[in-house]
Amino acid sequence: MMHRHTHRFHQLDVFTSQALRGNPLAVVHDADRLSDETLAAFARWTNLSETTFLLSPSDPAADYRVRIFTPVGELPFAGHPTLGSCQAWLWAGVNPSNRMSWCRNVA
Numbered sequence: 001m002m003h004r005h006t007h008r009f010h011q012l013d014v015f016t017s018q019a020l021r022g023n024p025l026a027v028v029h030d031a032d033r034l035s036d037e038t039l040a041a042f043a044r045w046t047n048l049s050e051t052t053f054l055l056s057p058s059d060p061a062a063d064y065r066v067r068i069f070t071p072v073g074e075l076p077f078a079g080h081p082t083l084g085s086c087q088a089w090l091w092a093g094v095n096p097s098n099r100m101s102w103c104r105n106v107a
Contacts, residue, residue, distance in 0.1 A: 005033060008092060011046075014084040023080040026051040027088035031067075043069035050081040054089055063096050064089055 008029035013022030026046040031039065031053035043051040048071075055065040066085045068075040075081075090096070 007031060007034075010088040010091065011048075012084055012088060014080040014087070023084070024048050025081055025084040025088075027085050028053045029088070029092055031055050039067065039069055040073070044071045047071055050075070050078055052081045052085040052088075054085060063094070 010027045010029075012025055012027070013019060014025050016022030026043075026048050028034075028042065028051070032055045034042075034053065039053050042053075051069050053067045053069070055067065057063060057065045059065075066082065068078050068081045068085075
């Protein structure tokens with residue numbers, strides 16, 4: 001039997017205030033329990049240029065960790081996914097630290 005878990009998900013347009021005018025991005029929250037294979041499969045499924053996954057930080061000075069995937073693989077860093085992930089993280093109603101820092105993870 002397959003176990004299913006629910007994860008908060010945002011799809012947003014980065015670099016615009018108008019729907020369907022910016023750089024599209026999918027953001028999955030609380031993705032710590034998802035396998036690398038599931039992250040890659042979800043990114044292929046969204047078929048967007050980038051899909052990000054927010055995880056617990058590995059650095060105690062950070063508020064969260066982000067992994068960035070394209071439909072064909074993982075990226076160590078990219079601009080609009082980094083900014084869009086922060087926006088989605090804030091929309092989730094978190095209480096950021098004063099540092100507002102983040103850590104990126106390279107698989």
